[in-house]
Amino acid sequence: MKELEFQEIVQQVEKALEELNIISPQLLREKMLEALAAEENDLAREMLSQVMENYVVAEERHLPLCQDTGMVMAKVEKGEEIRIKGGSLRQALDEAIRRAYKNNYFRKSIMSDPFFGKNTGDNTPGVYFFELEEGDELRIDLLVKGGGCDNISSLGILEPGSKPEEVERFVLRELDTKGGQACPPLIVGVGIGGNAPYALYLASRALSRPLGQANPDPRYRELEEKWREDINRLGIGPQGVGGKTTCLEVRIETYPCHIASFPVGLVCSCHVFRQKTLKW
Amino acid sequence: MQLSCFPSENLEMVKQMEGKKEVILKTPLSVEEIKFLRAGDKVHLNGVVYVARDLTHQRLIEDLEKGKELPFSFSGSVIYYAGPTPARRGEIIGSIGPTTSSRMDKYLEYFLQKGLRATIGKGERREEVKELLEKYGALYLLACGGAAAYLSTFVVEKEVLDYEDLGAQALLRLKVEQFPLLVAYDAQGGDIFKEGKIKYRNLALYNEY
Numbered sequence: 001m002k003e004l005e006f007q008e009i010v011q012q013v014e015k016a017l018e019e020l021n022i023i024s025p026q027l028l029r030e031k032m033l034e035a036l037a038a039e040e041n042d043l044a045r046e047m048l049s050q051v052m053e054n055y056v057v058a059e060e061r062h063l064p065l066c067q068d069t070g071m072v073m074a075k076v077e078k079g080e081e082i083r084i085k086g087g088s089l090r091q092a093l094d095e096a097i098r099r100a101y102k103n104n105y106f107r108k109s110i111m112s113d114p115f116f117g118k119n120t121g122d123n124t125p126g127v128y129f130f131e132l133e134e135g136d137e138l139r140i141d142l143l144v145k146g147g148g149c150d151n152i153s154s155l156g157i158l159e160p161g162s163k164p165e166e167v168e169r170f171v172l173r174e175l176d177t178k179g180g181q182a183c184p185p186l187i188v189g190v191g192i193g194g195n196a197p198y199a200l201y202l203a204s205r206a207l208s209r210p211l212g213q214a215n216p217d218p219r220y221r222e223l224e225e226k227w228r229e230d231i232n233r234l235g236i237g238p239q240g241v242g243g244k245t246t247c248l249e250v251r252i253e254t255y256p257c258h259i260a261s262f263p264v265g266l267v268c269s270c271h272v273f274r275q276k277t278l279k280w
Numbered sequence: 281m282q283l284s285c286f287p288s289e290n291l292e293m294v295k296q297m298e299g300k301k302e303v304i305l306k307t308p309l310s311v312e313e314i315k316f317l318r319a320g321d322k323v324h325l326n327g328v329v330y331v332a333r334d335l336t337h338q339r340l341i342e343d344l345e346k347g348k349e350l351p352f353s354f355s356g357s358v359i360y361y362a363g364p365t366p367a368r369r370g371e372i373i374g375s376i377g378p379t380t381s382s383r384m385d386k387y388l389e390y391f392l393q394k395g396l397r398a399t400i401g402k403g404e405r406r407e408e409v410k411e412l413l414e415k416y417g418a419l420y421l422l423a424c425g426g427a428a429a430y431l432s433t434f435v436v437e438k439e440v441l442d443y444e445d446l447g448a449q450a451l452l453r454l455k456v457e458q459f460p461l462l463v464a465y466d467a468q469g470g471d472i473f474k475e476g477k478i479k480y481r482n483l484a485l486y487n488e489y
Contacts, residue, residue: 041480042300043320043462043472050424050431050460058375058429067365067375067428067448105374107365107448119447148380148402148425180473181380181403183425235480239425240404241462242476272426 002079002136004280006086009140013096016142016276017072018104021064024055027211028248028273035185035238035245044243051238051271062104066272068146069106072097072126075143075208081136082280090128093140098122109147129201137280141208144274149182155200156264160257167192167264168227174266175231175247180240183270187211188231188250191265193257199265206251207269210277215252224250238271248273288313294324304458308356309397311417317463319470323421325459329360329400330441331452333379337387339443340451351441352453355395360423362400363448364432373438373454377428378402381420385409392416400461404473413467420465422472434459 029052036048058065074093084092101108101123110124111117156170171190179186191202214221228250237243248271257263291313295302300320305313307327317323330352332340344350361381365374381401388399389412397418402425413420423431437455444450464472 041476043476046322046460046462047424050427054424054427054430056430057433061429063429063432064365064375065429066426067363067377068379069365105366105368107363107374109363109448146426151380181382183402233482235477235482237476237480239402239422240473240476241422242473242478242480244480270426 002082003085004082004138006084006092009084009089009092009280010096010099012278013074013093013140013142014100016278017096017100017144020142020144020274020276021069021100021104021106022058022062024058024065025211025273025275029055031211031248032185032271035248039238039243039245041237041241041243043241044237044239044245047238047241048245064104064106065274066146066270067107068109068148069101069123070144070146070274071110072123073128073143073145073204073208074126075129075131075141075205077131077133077137077139079133079135079137082138089130093126093128094124097124097126129205140278142276142278143204143208143269145207145269146183146272149186149268149270152178152182152268153200153203154266155196156266157196158262158264160260160262162262164223168223168230170264171227171266172230172234175236175268176234179231179234179236179246179268182268183272184236184240185238185245185248185271187269187273188227188247189265189267189269190227190250190252191254191267192252192263193255194263195258195261196263198255199263200267201265202253202255203265203267206253207267208275209251210275211249211273220252220254224252291316294322307358309358310356311397314397314417314419314467317419317466318468319463319466319472319475321463323461323463325358325421325461326457327358327455329358329454329456329459331360331362331364331376331454333361333363333449334383335446335449336443336451337384339446341387341390353395354391356397357395358398358400359391359396360400360454364452365428365448367438373432373435375428376432376435378423378425381405388412392418405465410465410469410471413465414469417467419463419467421461422464423459423461431459
């Protein structure tokens, strides 16, 4: 049985949360620069220029890229043969959030109860999805996104036997009406299959991967590429002012599904894509 | 351009090209200045903005209904829909970008009746908002969402006015200099989002679904 110190996890997750809220990944900066070069709408260019300026100011002044430092999501894959010494994984994640959000002056946005609660004061708890795996490895995919883009999440209950075109139509329709509110250019996660809650989980899980990792299945890779192009044809543009770039990446995750149902989950991240993967 | 073309000394023209203007605007705002601007114009805002979001609006309305006196007037004022991160010691403010405006649509008319002239936020709003802006003579201004660290550099003063217990939702008074904005909805029904989408949309796709 492999052992891992509780404090080691806390420290690594804390550091990752600090960095992802302040420093944008290089690939994201490159994608944004490409979008800026392609954009013809002067207003869209203005928005993208401010996004690029923001990378610089955030890093120089050690300020969070976005004031909405989100509800932290962690997808955890834990091997059955690795043990955490000194506390539970949930406690470690909560402690890391507590420290990162206090020490770095990030916003505390979590209410202890939807109806009867008050602000927890330390941005805990996060939302955690634990998956038990074989082996002795631990992988934590951290994803931080604000309320604005989470609010356009959607569940589609399609007809069994639906074709990719029908799923795409659902995605386009949802984004056409709500996409501009979620701070485009977006990273779009689509989960297909499983049951209704699992489809939404698949979509979130798709977002929790690093940038630039297309689906390993060439059939889905092709769909990801086509859907991205079509979303960009909607013309919503950066911040909704009209333009060529509404979506930077589409990610599809699938799961076997019941003969009588066809759930599709849609979950997006705003352009401030904040993700880190930790492995032990 | 002759100076006499400008509606007031609170509005200074920076540029005018192909019908689009770029102006420096100073608060408090008047109806004449509002009506001079069109969706798609660029605005650099100087002066005072009040920061309020969801719960701040609820509290303000409850208190005003109870007859509470506010330490400022809504006449000619600007509300910025935002909730900043805490300031580090010695700093004025943390990161402060706009939040989604449509959540505040239901409160808008209440404050327009009190003389509110502009709101700052991000994203499309309900259709009725455009009618309200026309009726009262007010603007909806777009700030770049997710550019919160950058936008904080235009804030030169901050004062907590009330509701400190709400944390990030406290009522703030900010002084801003050259705060970069776009006119999203004007007081004549103009809508930057609709205009942008019509211009950049691939229509074949629109018909497809």
